[in-house]
Amino acid sequence: MTSKIKVIIIIICNIKITSSNMTGNVINGVASDIIDFPHSAYLAIECSSSRGEGYFSCGSSIVNQAVLLTAGHCVIGCHENVDAFAIFGHEKRDKGMVANVSHIKLHEDHFEGSLSNDIALVLLEKNLKFSSAVRRVALMRHPPDVDDATVAGWGKTNEQSNDVSNILMSTKQKILFPSTCTFTMNNPAGTFCADSRPGTGIPARADSGNAMIVNDFIQIGLVSYMDPQISKRITVYSNISYFYDWIKYNARKLFCKRRNSKCKYAMI
Structure with missing residues (x-):
C-alpha cells in the first residue's frame, strides 16, 4: 500500500x-432525527x-x-x-x-x-x-438523475477537535459531472464524486460506508474516500447502480x- x-x-x-x-x-453537519434517516x-x-x-x-x-x-x-x-x-x-x-x-x-x-x-x-x-x-433503503439499477443528495452519520463536531457528537448529523452534497470527478480525483470505475456546498458539512474520517440518499430513501452511493492533497471538500462514493x-x-x-x-x- x-x-x-x-x-x-x-x-x-x-x-x-x-x-x-x-x-x-x-463535520459541521446538521443535527437530524432518525425518522429522516x-x-x-x-x-x-x-x-x-x-x-x-x-x-x-x-x-x-x-x-x-x-x-x-x-x-x-x-x-x-x-x-x-x-x-x-x-x-x-x-x-x-x-x-x-x-x-x-x-x-x-x-x-x-x-x-x-x-x-x-x-x-x-x-x-x-x-x-x-x-x-x-x-x-431499508431503496436500491435501483437506474436511480433518478439529480444534482443534490444527503449523507448522514454520527460523530465529530469539527475538524480541529476530537470531540464527537452522539447525535446523528447530516449534510447536503452536490453531485459532480463524471468528467470533473475523473479529471480532479482520478477516481476508479464504479465511483462518482460529490462536493460539499459552501457552508455545509463535509463527510470525513470515520464516515466510510454511510449512504448517499436522494428522494428521502433511494441510496445512490456510499462514502468511500477523499484525497486531502487534492481537495478537502470532494468525496468519492461507490456507485450503487454500478x-x-x-x-x-x-x-x-x-x-x-x-x-x-x-x-x-x-x-x-
Missing part, C-alpha cells in the same frame, strides 16, 4: 490500532488482521431485514476474525438498538491498498424489526444463510 492510499483510507475510516476510538463523522446504522468493528489488533468505526445502511451495506475498506482483513455490532433505530447512538454481526461479505475484487470495488455486506445475527425508525447486481445477489445469498430466514422474504 502506498503512503498516499494509507492517508486516503485512514482519513475516512478512522482506524485506531491497539486502542478504541470509535466515532462516526459528518431510518436506514442509517453505525458499525463498530474489532478485528485481528495483517494490520494488527484494531478498532474500526464506519457507517452503513439497511438493505434488508438482516443485511447492511458498507465500504469494503471498513472490513478488509476482518471478515474471518471479527467482533462487530451495529447500532440503529435512534438519532442518539447511546440510545440505539444493538445487533451483533455474524458474517461479512467483502467484494471479491477489493483488496488492501486498492480504491476500487470498495463495497461490502454485513449479515446480522438476528432479523431487524422495521418501524418508522428502522427502514454494483447493483453484486449487492442484490450477495444480499440474498447472505440472508439465505440464516436457517430461520425464508429467502423469498429477503427484500432488496
